[in-house]
Amino acid sequence: MNILAIExxxxxxxxxxxxxxxxxxxxxxxxxxxxxxxxxVVPEIASxxxxxxxxSLYRQALNAAGMTMRDIDAVAVTYAxxxxxxxLVGVGFAKGLAFAAGKPLVPxxxxxxxxxxxxxTAPDLKPPFLALVISGGHSxxxxxxxxxxxxxxxxxxxDAAGECFDKTARAMGLPYPGGVHLDKxxxxxxxxxxxxxxxxxxxxxxxxxxxxxxTAVINLIHNHAxxxxxxxxxxxxxxxxxxxxxxxxxxxxxxxxxxxxxxxVLAGGVSANSEIRRRMAEECQKRGIAFYKPELSFCGxxxxxxxxxxxxxxxxxxxxxLSLNAYATMNIETLC
Ligand code: KG4
Ligand code: ZN
Numbered sequence: 001m002n003i004l005a006i007e008x009x010x011x012x013x014x015x016x017x018x019x020x021x022x023x024x025x026x027x028x029x030x031x032x033x034x035x036x037x038x039x040x041v042v043p044e045i046a047s048x049x050x051x052x053x054x055x056s057l058y059r060q061a062l063n064a065a066g067m068t069m070r071d072i073d074a075v076a077v078t079y080a081x082x083x084x085x086x087x088l089v090g091v092g093f094a095k096g097l098a099f100a101a102g103k104p105l106v107p108x109x110x111x112x113x114x115x116x117x118x119x120x121t122a123p124d125l126k127p128p129f130l131a132l133v134i135s136g137g138h139s140x141x142x143x144x145x146x147x148x149x150x151x152x153x154x155x156x157x158x159d160a161a162g163e164c165f166d167k168t169a170r171a172m173g174l175p176y177p178g179g180v181h182l183d184k185x186x187x188x189x190x191x192x193x194x195x196x197x198x199x200x201x202x203x204x205x206x207x208x209x210x211x212x213x214x215t216a217v218i219n220l221i222h223n224h225a226x227x228x229x230x231x232x233x234x235x236x237x238x239x240x241x242x243x244x245x246x247x248x249x250x251x252x253x254x255x256x257x258x259x260x261x262x263x264x265v266l267a268g269g270v271s272a273n274s275e276i277r278r279r280m281a282e283e284c285q286k287r288g289i290a291f292y293k294p295e296l297s298f299c300g301x302x303x304x305x306x307x308x309x310x311x312x313x314x315x316x317x318x319x320x321x322l323s324l325n326a327y328a329t330m331n332i333e334t335l336c
Contacts (some may be wrong), residue, residue: 076310
């Protein structure tokens with residue numbers, strides 16, 4: 001079955017046509033050149049750019065797949081979580097399209113679709129498995145019991161891993177999106193130069209906390225500045241990357257110890273990080289378990305992953321009518 005999928009949860013506008021796990025076309029418009037001027041995403045600008053881009057991306061995606069709406073069986077759209085103004089653009093467009101073409105409308109949870117990005121390039125991957133979902137807004141350890149059945153076993157108590165990368169990169173003077181640049185600059189640095197804290201969460205050993213690390217890095221930069229010294233940016237990038245990776249690896253290893261699964265899946269924008277990919281692969285090899293990570297082109301926000309998760313949601317009977325709304329936050333388990 002052919003799905004027309006729409007993604008607009010943050011600063012990427014994307015439309016794709018998928019069939020099961022196969023991507024037939026994928027069109028996207030990045031807003032990075034504009035948000036880079038402000039050092040981060042400006043929600044109002046993001047919404048306006050989505051409105052400007054979405055119609056032509058829709059036509060591009062259909063043309064590239066060699067299809068018209070007659071060939072499409074369902075419309076899938078990201079409806080939560082994300083920036084509310086951004087989400088509303090995709091949801092409004094999808095509702096209009098589904099109504100005009102008389103197609104079923106399938107709402108898709110953003111983090112569920114990040115996990116589904118792995119299905120695109122791994123035909124053999126199927127639940128159950130443990131997923132580490134790390135993005136700009138979320139850090140979750142998820143027991144993926146089936147394609148549409150999720151149980152969160154660990155999560156961040158404050159900042160997400162991506163937020164920590166972005167804010168520490170910004171404090172070092174790196175451009176938006178900081179995580180991407182920090183990863184590159186870290187390759188030229190020594191990760192043992194700056195010892196940084198690895199905060200723990202008492203109540204749940206699988207939970208994360210990144211705000212203390214973020215604050216420690218910002219304080220370190222300020223303390224150096226007050227003394228008239230400068231930090232070595234590549235060394236600090238390498239130290240931050242190693243510390244975040246150590247924290248993620250510690251919780252993931254504990255989760256693997258507690259679950260019977262033989263498969264670890266990485267997902268979300270931060271899963272593009274070279275050190276996290278390398279160290280997770282190493283850990284899985286040591287344990288003799290399977291390791292999956294999305295292709296780099298499907299790590300960040302894209303519509304292909306929405307189409308693939310939309311397919312499984314459709315099979316599970318998930319449908320929305322024209323009263324579908326967008327939500328800034330939503331539980332991945334219960335969808336409320
Ligand atoms: O999933 P995503 O595209 O958007 C959200 O749903 O949040 O994730 C974006 C996050 C940003 O924080 C960005 O800096 C981070 O992913 N990111 C990276 C890398 N590539 C993207 N962080 C670390 N290393 C990378 N290579
Ligand atoms: Zn995302």
